[in-house]
Amino acid sequence: MITLKINGLDVTVEKGSTVLEAANFIGFPIPTLCHMDGLTPYGACRLCVVEIGEGPGAKLVSSCTYPAEEGLVVRTASSRVLEARRMVLELLLASCPQSKTIQDLASAHGIRRQRFRQEYEDCILCGLCVRMCAEQMMAGAIGFRNRGENRSIGTPFDIKSEECRLCGGCMYVCPACQLRCTYTEPEKAVCGGCANLTPPCVEKEQFKDMMCYMNPCVACEIKKD
Amino acid sequence: MGQGNIAAHEENVDVEEIEPGDILKILKAHQGDVGGLISILQEIQSTYGYLPAEALRIVGRQTGRSMVDIYGVATFYRSFSLKPRGRHLICACLGTACHVRGAPRVVDELEQQLGIKAGQTTEDKEFTLETLNCLGACALGPVVVIDGHYFSKVTRARIRPLLDKALEGFDTTELGKDSRIFPIEVSCPHCGHSLMDDGSTIDGHPSIKVTISMDHRDGWLRLSSLYGSYNFSSEFEVPHNTVVRFLCPSCREELPSTSDCSTCGAPMVPMLVNGGGIVKVCSRRGCRNHMLDLI
Numbered sequence: 001m002i003t004l005k006i007n008g009l010d011v012t013v014e015k016g017s018t019v020l021e022a023a024n025f026i027g028f029p030i031p032t033l034c035h036m037d038g039l040t041p042y043g044a045c046r047l048c049v050v051e052i053g054e055g056p057g058a059k060l061v062s063s064c065t066y067p068a069e070e071g072l073v074v075r076t077a078s079s080r081v082l083e084a085r086r087m088v089l090e091l092l093l094a095s096c097p098q099s100k101t102i103q104d105l106a107s108a109h110g111i112r113r114q115r116f117r118q119e120y121e122d123c124i125l126c127g128l129c130v131r132m133c134a135e136q137m138m139a140g141a142i143g144f145r146n147r148g149e150n151r152s153i154g155t156p157f158d159i160k161s162e163e164c165r166l167c168g169g170c171m172y173v174c175p176a177c178q179l180r181c182t183y184t185e186p187e188k189a190v191c192g193g194c195a196n197l198t199p200p201c202v203e204k205e206q207f208k209d210m211m212c213y214m215n216p217c218v219a220c221e222i223k224k225d
Numbered sequence: 226m227g228q229g230n231i232a233a234h235e236e237n238v239d240v241e242e243i244e245p246g247d248i249l250k251i252l253k254a255h256q257g258d259v260g261g262l263i264s265i266l267q268e269i270q271s272t273y274g275y276l277p278a279e280a281l282r283i284v285g286r287q288t289g290r291s292m293v294d295i296y297g298v299a300t301f302y303r304s305f306s307l308k309p310r311g312r313h314l315i316c317a318c319l320g321t322a323c324h325v326r327g328a329p330r331v332v333d334e335l336e337q338q339l340g341i342k343a344g345q346t347t348e349d350k351e352f353t354l355e356t357l358n359c360l361g362a363c364a365l366g367p368v369v370v371i372d373g374h375y376f377s378k379v380t381r382a383r384i385r386p387l388l389d390k391a392l393e394g395f396d397t398t399e400l401g402k403d404s405r406i407f408p409i410e411v412s413c414p415h416c417g418h419s420l421m422d423d424g425s426t427i428d429g430h431p432s433i434k435v436t437i438s439m440d441h442r443d444g445w446l447r448l449s450s451l452y453g454s455y456n457f458s459s460e461f462e463v464p465h466n467t468v469v470r471f472l473c474p475s476c477r478e479e480l481p482s483t484s485d486c487s488t489c490g491a492p493m494v495p496m497l498v499n500g501g502g503i504v505k506v507c508s509r510r511g512c513r514n515h516m517l518d519l520i
Contacts, residue, residue: 155293
């Protein structure tokens with residue numbers, strides 16, 4: 001067992017836990033976008049930053065990937081942490097403003113402006129769907145392609161993957177596309193947006209902005225019956 | 226994202242047939258090689274000039290790696306291409322130093338002359354134009370690399386001659402300008418059979434005919450018999466920088482190497498010179514090291 005100090009409170013967790021798990025365990029929630037229980041930590045969204053150490057040696061780390069250490073001093077909501085977190089959220093808003101998840105988080109953190117060039121991406125490259133597909137669904141149908149500003153997630157060669165079983169797990173975990181993919185039925189977390197298109201998503205050109213890697217789409221198949 | 230460019234990709238689905246056996250051979254050479262994916266892909270690329278989709282599928286099936294991993298690596302590195310490339314690869318440096326020295330104008334000129342944009346291949350499949358971000362030769366900028374040959378301080382005016390030279394091949398030698406070039410006649414050090422081929426001339430002299438073996442493929446190679454000339458022709462294209470084995474066409478024995486090239490370390494191939502002496506040439510394509518030992 002390892003004892004560390006989070007926001008002044010001692011907390012004892014099992015060896016191998018991350019700082020994020022320890023903080024959640026004692027009841028200090030840390031916002032995340034790319035973390036999910038049951039998937040390997042990835043550290044992509046940087047929302048879970050916390051401050052570790054004391055004095056001039058204190059530094060910001062992503063708590064989802066930082067292992068809990070004996071005697072570690074952690075602050076989850078210092079002014080430095082909150083400032084960094086707000087900046088991350090502002091940048092996320094700049095790239096992906098239509099995501100309900102990001103909007104809610106930004107609102108909760110008191111962000112009232114967005115100073116960067118506005119873009120309308122449909123992906124924040126958090127890699128949740130990639131890990132979901134590989135680790136929980138054991139499929140490995142989608143992955144990262146290219147690099148730098150061209151980095152994207154999708155199937156190899158952009159064609160239907162033989163590994164894909166149309167489980168929809170990728171869309172279920174996606175923090176960027178929930179709003180659009182649930183369409184008019186928020187309780188059904190499966191894509192339904194394309195069902196309203198005329199002509200339907202057979203014409204892929206019109207369909208390309210849908211966050212849907214499935215071919216054919218589950219919703220379309222249901223509609224056919 | 227996702228399914229956006231299916232149509233764009235279908236055009237690039239390889240029409241060229243690939244030989245699964247070739248891929249399996251490459252994979253076999255890398256068996257048990259942990260993390261050898263990049264070297265496998267590099268070998269496939271040097272065989273085909275690009276990475277055919279079918280080849281990647283075979284690699285996935287044989288190594289147990291998932292297709293997304295392989296595709297991710299293949300698209301991550303600029304040196305890998307999923308599209309067939311032309312016979313000649315032109316890389317123009319657009320790094321900061323080259324940029325301020327006028328590389329964009331050079332690229333413009335290349336694009337105009339070839340009628341393609343950077344990253345594309347001409348319709349006749351002769352040239353592929355690519356840009357890259359630094360070759361580390363900033364003092365020499367703008368730098369252009371054509372088929373592994375580096376050209377420094379390239380100006381717009383030099384582009385056309387360079388392209389013409391590339392079509393001709395950079396390995397050809399201009400004769401008549403060098404008094405050190407003279408004809409020799411050679412024979413096999415094993416069987417003593419003459420290697421001269423009177424039926425086919427290079428540089429106006431009978432050529433030296435040997436058999437070369439590369440990647441389990443055999444074919445003829447005709448070298449110029451002029452000492453100092455690098456002109457040659459071969460049955461199949463030997464990729465730049467590859468080391469090939471030289472065999473005697475009569476006795477089928479390998480011309481035995483007794484020393485390594487002082488420049489590149491590849492084996493030096495000896496041939497007996499009629500009248501006494503041994504001439505040695507480097508077995509690596511593109512290396513011009515050679516020597517003549519007169520007895």
